[in-house]
Structures are given as C-alpha cells and as structure tokens.
C-alpha cells in the first residue's frame with residue numbers, strides 16, 4: 001500500500017489493520033509520534049491526517065487511502081519551526097518531552113479551527129493529551145502565545 | 154567568598170588525564186574503606202577518576218553523568234560546567250558518559266560519586282538517616298533522591314574552572330604571555346592583542362602540563378548563567394520531535410520483542426500454548442523468560458499482538474490476592490513486634506493523653522509510576538559481552554544485571570544511557586533490562602528491542618508503598634499540646650533493594666520521612682514507624698516515603714490546629730523551630746494573602762513538609778461548586794539554597810504539585826486475584842489539564858546547601874488540598890484517592 005507522509009510517498013507491505021503509529025515508527029522509521037497507551041487515552045501518538053488531529057495508535061493504515069499524513073517532523077524543523085513549536089520553545093514547556101510531539105500536533109490542529117480560543121476551549125481541546133510530568137500550565141500559556149502569533153501572521 | 158567557603162567544603166580532588174586526542178578534566182575520589190560494592194576493586198588510597206570535560210581537536214564534550222528523565226539535569230550539568238569553562242551552552246556536545254571504548258576502560262571503569270556535604274543538628278541526622286536507606290546506593294552511583302544538583306554543584310564548576318585555567322596555562326606556554334594577561338570567552342583563549350585560540354587547538358598541549366587546580370570558583374555576582382533563566386539544551390529537540398528516546402533507537406537487523414509476564418508479580422508460568430502466536434505474521438520466536446514468555450517479531454505491534462495471543466496459565470501470587478487483605482495486613486501492623494523504631498519522643502505523650510484526645514486514621518494506597526515512555530531496552534549480546542541502549546538511573550547496576558544474565562564480566566557490558574521519557578522512580582528498576590538480556594542471550598548477535606506494552610507496564614510496575622497512620626493528639630488553651638503519630642507502611646526500600654540483591658541495615662527512615670523530623674516544637678511529640686510485612690512488591694515513587702508520611706502528618710496537624718481553634722499558619726509559625734522553615738512559612742503567607750476573605754463556598758489549606766532537605770509550603774485554594782470541588786489556585790514556596798535555573802525550577806515545582814494533586818485525587822493501584830486491576834491510563838491517569846489549577850511558585854535561597862527540586866513539591870500537595878477541602882466544606886479527607894469521598898470538577 002501507499003502512504004503519503006510529510007509530502008513523501010512510501011510504499012509498504014503491512015496488514016491493513018496495523019495502526020498507523022507502528023507503520024510510521026517501525027516500518028518507516030518516523031519516530032516523532034510516540035507510543036504511550038495504544039488505546040486513545042494519552043495523545044502521544046497524535047498526527048494530522050488531512051489537517052485533522054488523529055490518534056495514530058487507533059488508525060488502521062488500511063483506512064487512510066491517499067489522505068496526507070503530517071507528523072511532528074513535517075510540522076516544522078529545528079531550523080524552521082512552526083509557530084506552535086516556537087511557542088513551546090519560548091515557554092520551555094517540555095520536561096521529559098515525551099508527550100510533547102502529541103501536544104504540539106494537537107494544539108496546531110486545534111488552532112487551525114479555533115484561531116481565537118478561550119481558556120475553556122484550550123482546556124477542553126488539550127485535556128485529551130496526557131502529560132505525566134505536569135507541564136500543563138506551560139501548555140496553556142504556549143497555546144495562547146501560538147494563537148496570538150498565528151493571528152498576527 | 155566563593156573560594157574559602159567552597160574549597161573548605163570540597164570532599165573531592167580535581168585533576169586531569171590525557172585521553173585519546175586530547176585532555177579530560179574531572180574529579181578524583183580517594184577510596185576509603187566502605188561497603189560501596191562499586192569501588193571494591195580499588196585498593197585503599199587508590200583513586201577513581203570522573204571526567205566531566207573532555208577536549209580534543211574535534212570538539213568539547215561535557216560528560217553529564219546523571220540520567221535525565223525530564224528534570225533537566227542534562228542541561229543543568231551543562232550550565233554548571235559552562236559557567237566556569239566560559240563556553241556557550243550550545244558549544245559542547247553533552248554525553249551521558251562512556252563516549253569511546255579507550256576512554257571508557259581507563260577513566261570510567263571505577264567511577265563513584267560522593268554524597269552531599271552534611272549540615273548540623275537535625276538536618277545532619279536526617280541526612281544520615283537518608284544515607285542509611287536505599288538512597289545510599291542512589292547517592293553513590295546514580296540519579297535519584299533529588300541528588301543531582303547537590304552532587305554536581307561544586308564538582309562540575311570546579312572541573313570547569315580547572316579546565317579553563319589549564320587551557321590558559323597551555324596558551325601561555327605557546328604564546329609566551331603570562332596567563333594573567335589571557336582571558337577566556339566562548340570556548341577560546343583571548344590574548345591582549347585580540348588573538349583567539351580555540352580550546353580545541355590547545356587540547357593536546359593541555360594534556361602535557363600539570364592541571365591548574367587551585368582556581369577559586371567565581372563569585373555568584375560574576376555568574377553569566379547560574380540563577381538566570383536559561384534555554385534548556387534539549388528544548389528545541391523536544392519541541393520538534395527530533396530528540397531520540399531509548400524507544401526511538403533503531404539498529405541494523407534489530408528485532409522487536411514483547412513480553413507476557415505473570416501479572417501476579419513474582420508468580421510462575423505453569424503452562425502455555427504458543428502455537429497461535431508462532432503462526433502470526435512477522436513472529437520469529439517465542440522464548441521463555443523469567444516469569445513468562447517473550448515474543449520476538451519484526452515490528453513492535455506484531456510482537457504485542459502475538460504476546461496477547463499466547464495462551465498461558467499463571468501460578469498464584471506470592472502475596473495476598475485481594476486488596477482487602479493488603480489493608481488488613483497494614484492495619485494489623487501497629488504492634489510492638491512490627492515497631493520499626495521510635496524516631497522521636499519529645500515530652501511525655503502518654504501522660505499528656507490521659508485526658509480528652511482527638512484520634513484519626515489515614516490511608517494511602519499503592520500508586521503506579523507510569524511515566525509516558527513505557528519501559529524498554531535494546532540489547533545485543535554475544536560471546537564478547539553485551540551492548541545496552543536504554544535510559545536508566547543506575548548505570549553501573551545495569552551493567553551488573555546484564556552481565557549476570559548473559560554470563561560475562563561487567564566490564565564487557567557497554568551501556569549507552571538515553572534520554573528518558575519520565576521516570577518518577579520507575580527507571581530505578583531492572584525488569585525490562587534483565588528480560589531484554591534474557592532474550593538477547595538466546596539470540597546471539599541480534600539486537601533486540603524490548604518494549605513493554607502499556608498494559609504490561611502497569612501489570613509489572615512496582616507501585617508506591619501502601620500505608621496507614623494512626624494519630625492521637627490533644628489541645629490546650631487554644632494551642633496544639635501533644636501528638637502521637639504512628640505510621641505503618643510496607644518498606645519500598647526493602648522491596649527495591651531486595652530486587653538488587655541488597656538488604657537494608659537498620660530501620661527504614663522512609664516510613665516516617667519528613668514526619669519524625671518535622672520542624673515543630675510541640676510540648677509532647679512522638680513519631681513511631683511500623684513496618685508492614687512485605688505484600689505486593691513496591692518501589693521508590695516520586696518523593697518516596699514523604700509522599701505518604703506528608704499526607705499523614707500535615708493532614709492530622711491541620712485537624713489538631715482546628716480543634717485548638719487556632720489559625721493553621723499562625724500556629725505553625727508559633728511552633729516552628731528552624732529559621733529556614735520559618736521563612737518558607739512567612740513567604741507562603743505573604744504570597745497567598747493568608748487570612749484574607751475568600752468568599753462563600755471557598756477554602757484554603759496549608760501544608761509544609763520537608764523532603765530531601767527542601768522545606769516546601771503550599772497553599773491550595775478550592776471552590777465547592779455544584780459539580781464538585783474545583784482547585785483554583787496553588788501557591789508554593791520552596792527553599793533549595795540556590796535556584797540554578799529559575800525557569801526549569803518553576804516547571805519542576807508545577808509538575809510536582811500536579812503530580813501530588815493528581816494522584817491524591819484520582820489514582821490508586823488495587824489488587825484482585827493477585828493482579829493489579831488498573832491496566833492503562835483511563836484507570837490511573839493522575840491529572841489532566843482541565844483539573845490543573847494556576848500554580849504560583851517562589852524559590853527561596855536561605856538554606857545553606859544547594860538542593861534538588863524534583864521531588865520535594867510532591868508531599869505537601871495532598872494534605873494542602875485535603876485541608877482546603879475541609880475549610881471549604883467541613884469534610885475531612887483521610888484517605889487517598891479523594892475522588893472516592895468527594896466529587897471533583
């Protein structure tokens with residue numbers, strides 16, 4: 001089957017029901033999306049499929065068709081960061097950082113549809129992503145900074 | 154000032170060593186007769202060398218030996234060296250150690266780390282007690298017990314200063330200029346005419362001259378980095394998905410493994426049928442391992458699926474099967490036979506308690522660690538030894554354990570420590586390492602990446618100790634008069650050390666950590682620890698004993714103060730004995746505007762508790778809403794002696810508060826049929842963002858020693874919340890998790 005990830009197309013021979021997460025990580029070597037729970041409880045595996053935040057641990061590769069997949073690696077790079085990533089750096093959100101790929105992908109998709117989020121909107125949108133280190137106060141602040149930056153852009 | 158004070162306190166010697174292509178700077182530790190198993194191979198008087206700075210023509214490498222599980226010590230250690238070495242934070246490569254084999258065999262073979270200097274009086278006694286527990290091992294050789302900052306604060310700066318001055322001496326020799334005329338900046342020696350010689354160009358010469366070891370450390374007034382907001386060295390990589398964790402590493406021809414281990418921890422595999430699993434796509438082998446089976450496949454998901462498909466019959470648990478029996482064993486441990494020791498006995502509690510007394514019983518459940526990166530390790534083993542890639546807090550023990558499993562010498566095990574996606578104590582354990590080693594030993598030459606599924610991780614986690622406290626106290630004339638605090642828990646130190654083949658000598662100070670040495674002078678105060686017979690295996694969980702004793706002590710103290718009709722802050726201020734703790738209380742009072750009116754349905758609660766030498770006071774404000782308790786705001790004041798990086802400090806304190814509150818409200822591990830009933834985050838998630846309050850943090854620097862902040866914010870969080878809920882609702886919470894007794898928004 002064919003998968004289009006971060007603008008590159010890959011062909012791979014895997015089961016239709018293999019979760020996208022494991023196709024990305026173990027078959028394509030794209031490790032930004034993380035395994036945390038495997039049951040849509042933590043959000044560490046979040047990627048975008050046609051711009052929507054999706055839990056890749058719950059998305060069978062066979063259901064993706066030719067939709068475009070974006071992982072954290074495709075959102076921005078250390079040299080050219082996405083506004084959300086830059087806000088994450090500015091607020092020094094990460095502790096262990098393991099959840100942050102998913103947090104950032106969740107925030108980036110959320111801000112596409114909610115360019116001027118209220119505090120409640122942010123709480124609701126970001127509560128599906130677990131951070132065991134407890135970086136939530138910084139996540140809140142970084143989402144606001146990113147929203148302002150994206151609005152200004 | 155830096156000089157006299159610091160050098161007088163130094164318990165180490167600094168020095169240099171020539172290494173392949175350059176020079177290394179570090180500390181020598183003269184080996185004294187000790188029971189440290191790691192330096193036994195050294196004769197008395199011999200020295201072990203710890204390199205911290207390596208400079209070759211190729212570049213500058215800093216060796217930051219403490220593992221980084223998110224607490225930022227990688228960055229902190231870099232800053233301490235860079236401060237004196239005069240380099241920018243991004244000018245050096247930072248390694249966890251053992252950078253190349255030659256170097257490894259000479260310099261790193263017998264590393265050892267001395268524990269922090271001691272204070273006088275109560276603090277000194279408390280440190281000695283800490284040193285008698287499992288933390289002795291951690292302090293000697295590892296990362297844990299919030300020890301990284303105190304351990305490294307002087308040593309890394311001293312190594313940086315020596316490296317700088319030795320490089321200047323090398324430049325002086327080369328240029329014929331006196332060293333006093335040379336300056337250093339951004340990794341270069343600068344001559345009066347402005348010529349800049351990179352350190353890397355001086356490395357070979359620096360190795361030929363005696364190191365300059367009498368350099369005074371800079372006065373804090375001169376610091377460029379320490380005490381100022383810094384950009385963590387790992388922050389860009391962690392914000393762009395480009396930092397590889399252990400789980401992300403891939404090697405040529407690597408295979409992926411999953412395990413299915415008896416969820417009745419320590420029980421046997423009685424029978425199995427692997428036919429279905431073996432026939433599944435991508436499965437290469439099903440292998441026996443301790444306590445169960447391993448599946449080796451060509452993809453993690455295929456390995457997980459095949460492991461689930463194994464048909465297994467498990468033997469019974471070596472501990473009581475049902476949760477009620479665990480509680481019963483705890484409740485039955487308040488007996489003279491189970492008395493571990495009487496830690497404190499001020500005045501005469503028994504006489505004081507002949508009149509009217511207040512009594513209460515507190516409970517703290519087992520709680521899982523469950524950092525977000527599941528446990529994992531990559532091991533390749535063959536006739537020449539083994540190579541290991543994983544994140545671990547006790548690297549030398551990893552080598553020992555792997556060596557034992559693959560049947561080689563410890564020196565034949567190379568360990569590549571990795572960034573860790575959270576630990577909270579979990580990465581002090583060895584199961585994933587020893588299981589990966591057992592698999593790798595059965596498939597020589599093939600790199601095996603073992604990843605625990607989240608369900609396996611929950612099933613095999615060693616939770617925080619379960620415990621109870623029974624308190625009796627009395628009040629008189631508006632004051633707290635007496636208090637007898639009895640705490641009974643299982644000993645996570647005994648359990649954890651037992652798995653490492655070590656035993657605990659003497660009573661376990663963690664059972665009563667922070668409670669027996671509370672800085673309050675009551676007329677009558679007795680603290681006794683009772684040790685519950687071993688139940689389910691337990692382990693160090695962020696803040697260890699203090700995570701339970703803090704709740705027990707500060708919750709009941711609030712009850713006594715309430716019974717006396719006194720104010721929680723005023724009464725603590727009246728009773729507090731130590732100036733640093735008094736200042737923490739005063740700060741929290743000011744920050745929280747203590748005493749001001751919060752309005753109807755609201756309440757605030759206070760707790761102060763010390764762990765790892767750091768007194769932390771927290772005030773929690775809550776509102777009793779129709780939907781349940783909402784936590785509005787938390788104030789935190791903590792004294793660490795010196796805040797190395799204020800940004801990271803704030804982040805860690807906030808995270809510690811969230812950890813403490815989240816688990817106090819929402820989480821426990823319970824056993825049924827000998828198995829943990831909680832299998833994934835939906836059953837034990839700690840805190841999510843929607844419950845997170847605003848958290849305002851103040852770092853104080855009155856203490857005489859630099860301390861770490863990873864764990865100390867945890868213990869006061871639960872009691873401060875319970876006390877706030879009492880103030881708002883009149884309901885006293887004496888058992889965690891609180892959600893069982895009251896609703897939360």
Ligand code: FES
Nearest residue numbers: 036037038043057
């Ligand atoms: S791994 Fe997909 S949501 Fe947790």
Ligand code: FES
Nearest residue numbers: 096097131132133
């Ligand atoms: S930063 Fe560690 S889990 Fe979020």
